[in-house]
Amino acid sequence: MERSEGNIKKKNPVLECRNVGRSFDSYDGKGKNEVLRGMNFEVYENEFLVLFGAGQCGKTTLLNILAGLDMPTEGEVYANGEKVSGPAPERGFVYQKTSLFPWMTVEDNVGFGPKVRHLPEKECKERIRKYLDLVGLTGFEKSYPSQLSGGMRQRVGIARAYANEPDIMFMDEPFGHLDAQTRYMMEEELQRIWQQEKRTVIFVTNNIEEALFLADRIILLTNCPTHIKQEYSITMQRPRDYVDPEFLRLRQLITDNMDLTL
Template sequence: MVGSGKIDEIIRCENVNKTFISGNGVYEVVKNLNLSIRENEFVVLFGPGQCGKTTVLNLIAGLEAASDGEVMVDGKKVMGPDPSRGMVYQTTALFPWLTVMENVEFGPKARGVRKEERRKIARKYIEMVGLEGFEKSYPVKLSGGMQQRVGIARAYSNDPVVILMDEPFGHLDAQTRYMMEEELEKIVSAEKRTVVFVTNNIEEAVYLADRILLLSNCPTHVVKEYSVDLPRPRDYVSEEFLALREKIMQEMEETL
């Protein structure tokens, strides 16, 4: 994709198909998917439940292989998982036997980063997500929102090119979810990364996204896209916010 005078595409899916084969037959989940995402862009994959959003994210992550087509990240064909693509899941997937500090520094440690340096990296991102003072705490002692903060810090600590988020706030109560959306907006503004975020919550999509890609029912592909030009931080009840929300929901009902 062409930006201001230069090509800054970081993710590209071209004619991507994904088919699963089971004892019950062939199940086509993704069909002729084409998308392009720019460097440091926050893109939300939005669509109905069970439409294939997570499968698209897994294809970009390298956790699933495309049946046909090509998935490219940072100019390289995706052949499998890679530290350059950080993941944040709905269930935090933290190591329960490790402290907050040990969870956040796990990636750099696995890459052979010296203890002093990886502790410095971990402290930076623990501070970024507002968990100073909890470095020695274990996940079981943390609230759901705090656990997701650890997951976000852990993803950033590997210095990824892309951060992929699969409904990370979907299991939180409404109040905590709003708080985490506001915190994530601040984090992304402070530490620029390309973010691909999966949700089926329209308010969350409009609040966070630079651009929203509306996905079809299964087998999924991009139906429409929306640029979200609202100033940040956004107001959930502003006239412009509500108008865009209504437009997307109406077109979703008409299209799917």
């Protein structure tokens, strides 16, 4: 399936980040730690946007702000034209540590969103079935997260976010704890899932291969305070090949543009 930036409706952004900054009180309480500065960008419908950058600084904070889990100290975030003021089920989140509820079975995890929102029983069941099928976990309904492998847990995490049928999906380094090979598999899986069930995705990673494999657009972030250094439109055909010369060329180009923080 082919898809390039031409398909994205540039006209109406589903998410707008307007001059967002975030500072925290420093540990000694005397000063401020500026983590984000002057973030300006839009995200368009059904776009796969990757926020890419090194280090631990800022990326997760930015994602939390976009999702409404944290508030900026400067600027605003708009979702579908409305100011984001808190978490909402229209925005789904997939975590780095998966953050599944360990005392719930796979199906209860996936059904959590629909259930707390009091959707009809039948609808909940249908969604659990549909999204477990989408991520390829049919048959594991009764398993507990601790019985699953890392890759499978991430699939549950993705299904759980999808089950609320959100407009925008936020993914915070979801494959960061997986080994290199499982990671390749999950990247291919996510691409398949995303092409099957189109959503706007904002994906944070520090892995350049992952960014290039998945993204319509990559925003390169720099460190401390985090701000936007460069944007890249990625128009290579899908599915992409990790060792294709163009892939490797872009990889080199973007890596060279990163800051090395030791």
